[in-house]
Amino acid sequence: MKDQIKKNFAWAQKEGVDVCLLAYDDRMSLLKVGSCLVVYHVGSRPELDYLTSLLTWNPERFFFKERYPQDAHCQYRARPQESYGFWVKEYDLKFWVDPGQYHDIGLFADQRKARQLIKALSDGKRVLNLFCYTGGFSVAAALGGARLVKSVDLSETYLLWARKNWEANRPAAARDFWLKRDVLEWLRSLPSDRFDLIIVDPPTYSSGKKMRQNWDIQKDHAWLLRSCQRLLAPNGSIYFSTHASAFHWDSSVPEISRWKDITEQIQTEDFPRNLVKAYIYQ
Numbered sequence: 001m002k003d004q005i006k007k008n009f010a011w012a013q014k015e016g017v018d019v020c021l022l023a024y025d026d027r028m029s030l031l032k033v034g035s036c037l038v039v040y041h042v043g044s045r046p047e048l049d050y051l052t053s054l055l056t057w058n059p060e061r062f063f064f065k066e067r068y069p070q071d072a073h074c075q076y077r078a079r080p081q082e083s084y085g086f087w088v089k090e091y092d093l094k095f096w097v098d099p100g101q102y103h104d105i106g107l108f109a110d111q112r113k114a115r116q117l118i119k120a121l122s123d124g125k126r127v128l129n130l131f132c133y134t135g136g137f138s139v140a141a142a143l144g145g146a147r148l149v150k151s152v153d154l155s156e157t158y159l160l161w162a163r164k165n166w167e168a169n170r171p172a173a174a175r176d177f178w179l180k181r182d183v184l185e186w187l188r189s190l191p192s193d194r195f196d197l198i199i200v201d202p203p204t205y206s207s208g209k210k211m212r213q214n215w216d217i218q219k220d221h222a223w224l225l226r227s228c229q230r231l232l233a234p235n236g237s238i239y240f241s242t243h244a245s246a247f248h249w250d251s252s253v254p255e256i257s258r259w260k261d262i263t264e265q266i267q268t269e270d271f272p273r274n275l276v277k278a279y280i281y282q
């Protein structure tokens, strides 16, 4: 682990990214978040002495969290803890993170390259970001020159967080719209808007009081992607990604051959391979 940490630490410094996975094994993952360290562990907490013996720097604070049960991405509801928020940078983007409060810090670093891709694809586009969380893709699209960005999420907390990120990045031209809605319900209402670029990075599973039906990426992606295709302007594209480890395409997805696998292209240097699978429809 020591070598992995040294290599990734140096890499992140050189790249200009403040959130970086330093190392991982079967028992724990070490995420550098600014000058703090988040330790995602399986079973009991690793000893502080052991952790410091691995590091070449002294974190300002350590945060310990139990690692996700497999495939629970974004649906894990640990009790909120004390907040500890600050700004981090990711190339030319700036995000508010909070390693203290929730299980996730507010920025999925494994989508770092995907945000750069969205930025590169957004010039002059009308962009829709579904399941927007803290708005990472929305901000990237705006800084890439999008003329309009509509972001949808059912969480008030995350939408407020996303707007804070948006304002801090001061996108010049883009008009912004924030919708506090269940994406599935909103798509069912057949919105009349058309978009040139749609980003859809849904949770693997989702359920809750605010939703009329549970969500399961494997069962429901065909319907979701079909609904997105309907909102697409001529020559538009859809970016779709998932963390579901056993994800496979449902043969009822329309025009399936037009979905290109870009998993390799968005692979980040510090994360395990194929943790995020990504596809683009053009």
Ligand SMILES: C[S@@+](CC[C@H](N)C(=O)[O-])C[C@H]1O[C@@H](n2cnc3c(N)ncnc32)[C@H](O)[C@@H]1O
Residues within 6 Å of the ligand: 073, 074, 107, 108, 111, 130, 131, 132, 133, 134, 135, 136, 137, 152, 153, 154, 155, 158, 181, 182, 183, 184, 201, 202, 203, 204, 206, 211, 215
């Ligand atoms: C996987 S994260 C999305 C990550 C985000 N795309 C990013 O890259 O930062 C899940 C997000 O989906 C939202 N969510 C879950 N189910 C939803 C639903 N049915 N409608 C709208 N938002 C939902 C959650 O509130 C959370 O913000």
